[in-house]
Amino acid sequence: MKRVIVFLSVMFMTLSYGQEIKQVPQISVSGEGKVKVIPDQATISATVETKGNVAKDVKKQNDDKIDAVLKLLKKMNLAPADYRTQRVNLNPQYDYEKKKTTYNATQTIEIIVRDLNKYDELMEGLVNQGINRIDNVVFQSSKLAQHESEARKLAMKDAKQKAEDYVSVLGQKVKNAITISDNTQSYNPQPVYARFKTMAMESDAVGASNETLAVGEITITANVSVNFILE
Missing domain, CATH: 3.30.70.2970 (Protein of unknown function (DUF541), domain 2)
Structure with a gap:
């Protein structure tokens, strides 16, 4: 009976060592991409x-x-x-x-x-x-989907560049991405509360040539978190 118990214990220990998970060196970084466009x-x-x-x-x-x-x-x-x-x-x-x-x-x-x-x-x-x-x-912007795609690509490039910067001093190289998480919040353009002139007010400025619209720029942002394998 003792021999059986010893034999089973040895087998369990051998299997346990064989099933040990090999640690893979990796780095986790975040990246951000921004695209500025004039609204149309x-x-x-x-x-x-x-x-x-x-x-x-x-x-x-x-x-x-x-x-x-x-x-x-x-x-x-x-x-x-x-x-x-x-x-x-x-x-x-x-x-x-x-x-x-x-x-x-x-x-x-x-x-x-x-x-x-x-x-x-x-x-x-x-x-x-x-x-x-x-x-x-x-x-x-009428091309919102196109600009969002560009922002995502820039976010991934930013993440990879950060990873390379961190490991360059260690003599390691960045290999494949093993996980990618999209942390981008939904794009919600901010409203501009309009103040408009009545016709009576306009009559005070007859002949004046005024620009009444300054649309500026809108910024479309993408954020990602990426885990890279290191070599």
Whole structure:
């Protein structure tokens, strides 16, 4: 019996040594890629707000202004797919001091402007047709997917360069990547809260030639974490 136990113990020890995991030298680094582009389109969120004492009348006034806005968009040859109604509300508001109910109607339209040369004309037209609130304007790139791809490649190059910098003093070389993690956050362009001039204000500057749009640049960023095998 003792011989059997000793024999089994020797076999277990032999198998255990044979199954030891070989340590592979590796390095973990992060990389970042940034692409700066000039936006070529904008998304405008515009609202018509109407208040009054009779719900039916308030809704009709609001609908009439929205109808005029939609006709403007068609006149400017914007594609039907580039504008849509985002929100529609008709709410009673009770004044406890006056003991009176009034009504507030709002409709919000989201408009994509693919030609920024039309931006000023569109904004002026929206105000003329009854838009009394520009909620925000977001400048974007129509080639977002292409720029994101470029940013990812730059992030990988950055990670590899960092790894090579670290191990160069050790006389080692960077070989294959064994794991790659994408740490990129979703791209959310920041809105620009628009301030627009009324027609009365424009009349004070007749003949003036002013640029009203400064789109600047947007930055598209990619982040990765990479584990490389070392030689």
